[in-house]
Amino acid sequence: MKVLLINGSPNEKGCTYTALNYMAKALNERDIETRILHVGGDVLGGCMGCGGCGSMGRCVKDDSVNEALKLAEEADGFVFGSPVHFASPSGDMISFMDRFFYAGNFHHKPAAIVISARRGGTTASFDTLIKYPAYNQMPIVSADYWPIIHGHNSPDEVLKDAEGLFTLDTLARNMAWMLKCIEAGKREGVEPELKSKDVWTNFI
Numbered sequence: 041m042k043v044l045l046i047n048g049s050p051n052e053k054g055c056t057y058t059a060l061n062y063m064a065k066a067l068n069e070r071d072i073e074t075r076i077l078h079v080g081g082d083v084l085g086g087c088m089g090c091g092g093c094g095s096m097g098r099c100v101k102d103d104s105v106n107e108a109l110k111l112a113e114e115a116d117g118f119v120f121g122s123p124v125h126f127a128s129p130s131g132d133m134i135s136f137m138d139r140f141f142y143a144g145n146f147h148h149k150p151a152a153i154v155i156s157a158r159r160g161g162t163t164a165s166f167d168t169l170i171k172y173p174a175y176n177q178m179p180i181v182s183a184d185y186w187p188i189i190h191g192h193n194s195p196d197e198v199l200k201d202a203e204g205l206f207t208l209d210t211l212a213r214n215m216a217w218m219l220k221c222i223e224a225g226k227r228e229g230v231e232p233e234l235k236s237k238d239v240w241t242n243f244i
């Protein structure tokens with residue numbers, strides 16, 4: 041079982057990475073393979089609404105979104121991590137998520153969110169990112185607090201946020217448990233009931 045962790049910070053090895061890495065270690069200890077993909081700084085803007093992904097199965101802009109789409113094929117679960125920029129996820133992360141979720145389909149694969157901030161805007165940023173898996177039939181992994189961590193000037197600050205680290209550990213434990221439950225269910229022949237949606241009612 042594999043989990044793909046997305047780092048939407050412009051800092052490759054900053055606070056968001058440190059939080060994701062902490063979670064990755066906790067997942068590894070539970071026999072879950074991990075891959076952290078740094079996408080911040082390598083996102084060629086937002087979705088252009090061209091619909092190219094519908095025919096190509098990938099984005100017309102060839103950047104970290106396409107790399108993530110490729111890795112996602114092998115992933116059983118996802119963690120989407122972002123720093124807070126002006127009380128929202130980073131601009132790169134929002135652009136990444138719009139295009140990743142418009143081009144891909146990750147139904148029934150569990151997803152968790154991780155938010156890093158100096159002080160404010162954490163739950164607002166969480167609210168923004170959780171909407172992507174919540175729209176896409178992905179089981180949401182939660183912890184015993186909102187999955188936020190505090191750090192600013194140095195990634196070491198993240199490692200001093202004891203309660204935040206405990207929350208990340210809970211998130212990882214719950215992700216591992218959910219993945220193992222899904223795997224056990226598959227062995228017993230329990231599969232999700234997939235139906236393609238043929239009702240689209242636009243309010244116009």
Ligand SMILES: Cc1cc2nc3c(=O)[nH]c(=O)nc-3n(C[C@H](O)[C@H](O)[C@H](O)COP(=O)(O)O)c2cc1C
Nearest residue numbers: 049054055056123124125126127157158159160192
């Ligand atoms: C453009 C910008 C805007 C920011 N806005 C906020 C903010 O609204 N609230 C906050 O607590 N921290 C804010 N920060 C601080 C970062 O969220 C915080 O340092 C974060 O942990 C950095 O993660 P990173 O090292 O992975 O980039 C901002 C940082 C930047 C660069």
